[in-house]
Every structure is written in structure tokens, then in C-alpha cells.
Amino acid sequence: MKCKRVAVLTVMSAVCVGIQLTPRPPNVEFTSFICFLTGFLFGASFGSLLGALTMFINGFLSPWGFAGIIMPFQMVGMALIGFAGGIYRKLLGEGSSVSKALNFESACLAAFLTLVYDIITNAGYAILFNLEIIIVLIAGVWFSIIHVASNTILFGAAFCRLVKIVGSLAGENL
Amino acid sequence: MKETKRSLIIMALAWITSLFLVSLVGAYYYTEFQKEKSANTAYVNMYNNLLKNYTSLLQSYTKLLNDYNSLAQSYEAERQNLTYWLQQYESCIMRVNICIDYGNGTILWYNQTIVPLGCNLLQATRMVALVNSTYWPAYRASFVDAINGVWNKGAYYWMWYYWDKDSKTWKYGNCGADLYVLSDGETVRWRYEIPNYP
Numbered sequence: 001m002k003c004k005r006v007a008v009l010t011v012m013s014a015v016c017v018g019i020q021l022t023p024r025p026p027n028v029e030f031t032s033f034i035c036f037l038t039g040f041l042f043g044a045s046f047g048s049l050l051g052a053l054t055m056f057i058n059g060f061l062s063p064w065g066f067a068g069i070i071m072p073f074q075m076v077g078m079a080l081i082g083f084a085g086g087i088y089r090k091l092l093g094e095g096s097s098v099s100k101a102l103n104f105e106s107a108c109l110a111a112f113l114t115l116v117y118d119i120i121t122n123a124g125y126a127i128l129f130n131l132e133i134i135i136v137l138i139a140g141v142w143f144s145i146i147h148v149a150s151n152t153i154l155f156g157a158a159f160c161r162l163v164k165i166v167g168s169l170a171g172e173n174l
Numbered sequence: 175m176k177e178t179k180r181s182l183i184i185m186a187l188a189w190i191t192s193l194f195l196v197s198l199v200g201a202y203y204y205t206e207f208q209k210e211k212s213a214n215t216a217y218v219n220m221y222n223n224l225l226k227n228y229t230s231l232l233q234s235y236t237k238l239l240n241d242y243n244s245l246a247q248s249y250e251a252e253r254q255n256l257t258y259w260l261q262q263y264e265s266c267i268m269r270v271n272i273c274i275d276y277g278n279g280t281i282l283w284y285n286q287t288i289v290p291l292g293c294n295l296l297q298a299t300r301m302v303a304l305v306n307s308t309y310w311p312a313y314r315a316s317f318v319d320a321i322n323g324v325w326n327k328g329a330y331y332w333m334w335y336y337w338d339k340d341s342k343t344w345k346y347g348n349c350g351a352d353l354y355v356l357s358d359g360e361t362v363r364w365r366y367e368i369p370n371y372p
Contacts, residue, residue, distance in 0.1 A: 060297060111192070142202075145195055
């Protein structure tokens with residue numbers, strides 16, 4: 001891997017962890033966006049690793065407190081998002097140019113992946129408190145809607161632009 | 175993967191996501207509705223119970239009020255009756271103040287003692303205390319031997335005084351207690367003492 005890419009990857013990781021640990025409104029986060037972007041630019045393995053690592057650190061240092069048994073579920077969920085970024089890049093194919101149409105696709109993907117992440121983490125919560133998962137999902141539906149909506153807007157508004165910027169920093173011509 | 179197919183798959187995923195969220199919102203509102211419904215039923219039951227209790231309480235109150243009114247009427251009738259009798263009674267009674275001084279620091283006052291008109295001191299004293307007396311025919315008067323179980327003993331005797339309003343002093347009674355007729359508002363005193371009769 002080129003030095004530039006390593007540097008950019010390092011910066012991405014630092015930004016991802018830093019933003020994740022910053023106090024913010026509940027269920028509004030940038031981690032999934034950065035993990036997806038990392039997976040997209042540096043491959044599925046890097047994306048999923050960054051996602052898992054960020055949620056591992058978040059599990060201990062989160063402003064909301066220690067995550068406890070939910071942490072592995074958060075790690076799996078975020079790793080899945082990073083992995084999906086890499087898979088999405090592969091689906092686009094080699095040499096594909098980044099167009100604004102991708103904003104729409106990424107927004108749709110963000111909605112789906114955020115929902116999957118919420119289902120996984122809610123499953124963890126249900127196991128922790130010995131509850132039915134559907135009950136937990138219903139109880140937290142407004143949090144899920146905020147999460148899905150914020151991520152959909154973020155991906156739709158910024159994905160294409162950031163891919164170009166970060167890609168050029170990493171030495172890619174997208 | 176072709177662009178159209180990929181886009182379609184991604185849109186389908188987004189559609190599934192929105193469907194899932196909408197169904198969750200529906201389920202959320204359904205569960206909230208069920209909760210509110212059961213709470214509403216509970217509240218209706220509570221309200222009905224409360225209404226029943228309130229009605230019962232109101233009936234009890236009404237009954238109590240009727241009883242009270244009836245009692246108040248009876249009281250008023252009785253009061254009027256008593257007032258009438260008191261007015262009748264006032265014309266044949268008087269009030270006197272009687273003091274019993276045991277000579278050992280114990281002094282008992284019987285103020286505003288109601289006695290019949292023309293009552294003498296002995297009769298009035300018998301109304302407030304237990305009196306033992308002996309009638310002496312030679313003097314045509316009674317001599318008080320004991321009041322409330324305190325007997326004349328040695329040099330100690332029960333002597334009586336009347337309050338002289340003019341000189342504002344106690345003065346010895348100058349006759350037997352049964353010969354002294356009291357007047358309304360008069361103040362008299364019995365004293366257990368060694369007589370110092372002038």
C-alpha cells in the first residue's frame with residue numbers, strides 16, 4: 001500500500017473514532033458513513049476492520065457510558081457497513097466513474113444498512129434484558145427512524161463528493 | 175453487475191427498509207393504542223367505582239344532614255322549653271357565694287350557688303357540703319358539728335362569717351346558721367378555727 005493511502009486511512013480512522021466519541025444527539029452519527037467510505041475506497045476488509053475497531057473503542061469510551069454486552073453487536077453491525085462499502089465498490093466495477101447518481105444509490109444503501117445495524121444492536125439489547133426482539137424494535141422505532149433518516153440524508157448529500165475528495169487525497173482518480 | 179439491475183436491487187432494499195420502518199411505526203401505534211385502551215378501561219372502571227362511592231357518600235351525607243336538622247329542631251324546642259322554665263324558676267331562686275375554709279390552707283369557693291328564695295345559711299351549706307349539726311332547743315338554733323367530715327375538735331370549731339359590703343370585711347355571724355336568712359348575691363364563709371368571737 002502506498003504511503004499516501006496509509007496516511008489517508010490513518011486519518012480516516014482517527015476522524016471516525018474522534019467523531020464517534022464526541023457528544024452528539026442520540027442516533028445521529030458519522031461512523032457508518034466513514035466506515036462505508038473507507039470500505040469503498042480501501043476495500044471491504046479495511047472498512048469492516050475500522051467499523052469493528054471504532055465500535056470497540058466506543059464501547060469503553062462512549063459519552064453514553066460503557067456499552068456492555070451490546071458492544072459485540074455494535075462491532076458486527078458497523079463492520080457489516082464497512083464491508084458493504086467494499087462490496088458496493090466491487091459491484092460498481094473497476095474503472096467506474098463516480099457520478100451523482102451514486103448519491104441516490106448510496107442513500108438507499110445507507111437506509112438499508114442502518115436498519116440492519118439497528119436490528120443487530122436491538123437484538124443485543126433484547127438478549128441483555130431477555131426481551132422479545134420485536135418488542136425492542138417497536139419501542140425504539142423513533143430512534144431507528146432518526147438513525148435511518150440522518151444516515152440517508154448524510155449519504156445522499158455527501159457520499160459522492162467525499163469519495164472524490166478522499167480518493168484524490170489517496171491518489172485515486174475517480 | 176449491470177447498472178440498472180444494481181440500482182433496482184438497491185432501490186428494492188430501500189423499499190424494504192421503508193416498509194419495515196412503516197410497519198414498526200404501525201406496530202408502535204397499535205401497542206400504544208392497546209395500552210391507552212386498557213388504561214382507558216381501567217380509568218372508566220375507576221370512575222364508575224368513584225361515582226358509586228360518591229353517590230353512596232352523598233346519600234349518607236343527606237341522611238346525616240336530615241338527622242342533624244331533626245336534632246337541631248329538637249334542640250331548639252328543648253331550649254325554648256328550658257328557657258321558659260328557667261324564666262319561671264328565676265323568680266323563686268337566688269344566687270349566693272359560699273366559701274369553706276378548712277383552716278389548713280384549703281379554701282373552697284362555691285360561687286353563684288343557686289338556692290331557693292328565703293333559704294337560710296344552713297340549708298345553703300347543705301347544698302354544697304355534707305353538714306352535721308345539732309339542734310339546741312334552748313337557743314332555738316342549730317349548731318354545726320362538722321362540715322365534710324371535719325368535726326369540731328378541742329378548741330377548733332366551724333364558725334361562719336358574712337361579707338360586709340360597707341366595711342368590706344368579714345364579720346362573724348351573730349346567730350345560728352339556720353336562723354340567718356340569706357339574701358340574693360350575698361357572700362358567706364365557713365371557717366374551721368379557734369374562735370376569736372368579740
